[in-house]
Amino acid sequence: RRILAALCQDYRGGALAGDLCEDLCVAGKLLFQRCLHYNRGKKVLQADWRGRPVVLKSKEEAFSSFPPLSLLEEEAGGGGQDIPEAELLLMVAGEVKSALGLELSNSSLGPWWPGRRGPRWRGQLASLWALLQQEEYVYFSLLQDLSPHVLPVLGSCGHFYAVEFLAAGSPHHRALFPLDRVPGAPGGGQAKAISDIALSFLDMVNHFDSDFSYRLHLCDIKPENFAIRSDFTVVAIDVDMAFFEPKMREILEQNCTDDEDCNFFDCFSRCDLRVNKCGAQRVNNNLQVICDKIFRHWFSAPLKSSAVSFQLQLQLQEAVQECADPEVPSGNTRRDTPSVFWKLRQLLQATLRELQEAEK
Template identity: 65%
Template structure:
């Protein structure tokens, strides 16, 4: 019989020999080891530094394994660091490709005041994220101390600050369990924890055998894990909507951009298309002749035909897109199974379908989102109890 909420697996060829990637992504060119090589040349010349450079370039405790992604200079590399898998990322493959900080050439000593450096960091954050941040919140981005390698430290920091994703991960380290943990950096490359991404072709969207173990991947264990992951997605939605100074919008929601930790926490692993509210409004508020001109990937607003301008307020939200692109796959009305009562299955399927419909702006949309969140939380927890009672 058909398994409860599990979409049948689709067979397809592998595009990369290491991982399955989206059709728009490219495999790494050969030979793929050139990025650590370039970084180590710059490290040995004193141009860059970082807390991982010694292990990468001298002690060889950070060892290249695979290239996972390459497109227009952006590289994502899997490596082993002191026996544990990590991911190395950089928006550009060569350190010299990043904008140079001209003031470093103008000073022979460490004469730049710390307050001036912090101001520059704040301006870079404002340019990247659209946020006004005070100097005392810059700790995660500026922790360098003056010393013999001070210029290399500042130059390395400046290359990292030109990568929006690094800024997001750094600023949210201490505030969110739903973003990747940064392990360290070497020049323009930064290392994050290794997690296996989801992909749209997997029958459960995420490779659960990597999370709950191959011995626990029976039908009951998979269904229980999916319910727990769905609840974590709802926690993430609430967190991104309410727990920062501005709402965080996700404009590219697909399984490939998320991963699952062993405790079944959902983690955003690619935030190139994530925007806080101020920048989201700037992106949406464009000229238009119809609503179709106001679509920005998974984020859209409405066209005001009187002034021919898109509204600055997003018309849909993170929850609606997650229900549409993730939950619909899990809670399909065409699939039935014996583990959960049929009335509860139907209620959950109906709630997901209603949640996935494009929302409304303003107070009406907000109330509708709160209602969907509350209803989904309730039904998923009831499902958890039914599954526990059946064991």
């Protein structure tokens, strides 16, 4: 509450702006409910927005913690009205490049354009600048219209942006994700839900590998960073550790004395001992890590449903093991990843067919 009170004070003073500020600070239609994450790192608050549960996120607690926009400092008198559009475009493109490691054309900068010049223009620019300092906001804004597997940004106020509230996964859930409301659980219903979710994870892997100009690497894969929609679509709800290929290469190319120095969370590279440098090429991939950290949990033991034949369960278990096995020929990414991907997909589809047959 204290954080939001300070935010509203800054809004009333004209220091910041955003399409959610009115609902938060004036109309009382965006109401704080509880703190989800506060101590270290980003501030994550749950709120109710016109009857809809949302999450407000920011890297910093105070608006003043973000470095101010130098163009605004220079334009102190004119409320930023005189800043040429070309300079603004350059500034936005520079920040987006810094966050994503990508050069985007001016026509692609729409999600980050501050809107029409008006009485709150200075606050709009200052707020946009604070949001652009937050990589996750930039990723969500870029990907929201391109991917069903990423949370859309619903709006913002100052340095806080709102996304849909979805219950995150957790290692404390027996199935990693809250499946209590699945019809027929814990028997066939749960086995069917897990198979559907696993297929959605595969869809997400394929999508992040193939559907953008560059591959999108996920370097922090754990249940807490994903949520499941009611139709079992997997959604990445925390992308602080997601990187497109150019930035991934930049991150991996570090000095090293052995391979362990080249592990960046879940993204691994190899140490070239001739030059003591990590290779820029990632040697594992998103699918491998998902198999290791999520699928193994589901498929290492028999599914909780006698409706799935033992032979199919065994094949699935073996395929997950093959997928998760990190042994990689030196300097190469796994060459057999596509075949493992399709094998898993076929086995999961066969599992669903058997479960559906059993329901008849």
